[in-house]
Amino acid sequence: MVPTLKFDKITAENWLDLVDLNQDSFKIAAASIAFNPIFWNIVARQEYHNRILTKLFGGNSRYGCYFLAFLIFSLGLIRDHLYHEALSSQPSLDILTTPTVKYIAIGLFAVGNVLVLTSMWALGLTGTYLGDYFGILMEKRVTGFPFSVTDAPMYHGSTLSFLGTALWYGKPAGVVLTAWVWVMYWIALRFEDPFTAEIYAKRERERAKKRG
Secondary structure (H helix, E strand, O other): OEEEEEHHHHOOHHHHHHHEEEEOOHHHHHHHHHHHHHHHHHHHHHHHOOOOOHOOOOOOOHHHHHHHHHHHHHOOOHHHHHHHHHHOOOOHHHHHHOHHEEEEHHHHHHHHHHHHHHHHHHHHHHHHHOOOHHOOOOOOOOOOOOOOOOOOOHHHHHHHHHHHHHHHHHOOOHHHHHHHHHHHHHHHHHHHHHHHHHHHHHHHHHHHHOOO
């Protein structure tokens, strides 16, 4: 039976009891969270340099991008399932099971999904799923909502959704895994943002050369 821990029993000596780090489901969820951004960054860069997926689809870059979108979306579903499985076997904390926390959880989950869905709407399928690496470039940078609120609404929205789920179930382990999500997305952005900026800068240099 999964226990519910009491706040008044938590001390500096037993705070690790809030999260069962020995659970295989916890380790697997953490590995999945790390794997996804590593996977899509490696595949996308290989596509940019070697056109692996484009070649796989007979030179059609859009089909290659659609295939990568399918992979990323599917891996996201698997990751979310593993996250829920991990939470189901972790102890709850009584102060995280109050109605107030439930309302906060609903708000976080709603805001997170709004950021994710409006970002996908603004970018389109290829813009969302790394079409830049396939040579499918947008004409100009998207600056409207949700990009007027945050420069990485997909990542920030996803992180908020993870946190909302953790609070809904009252799971400290979910909060820890959410922090891990944030770390992995922060690292991913350190690689993605400069690389994407250079892709567009290269296009502008080529356009300038043609005009000159």
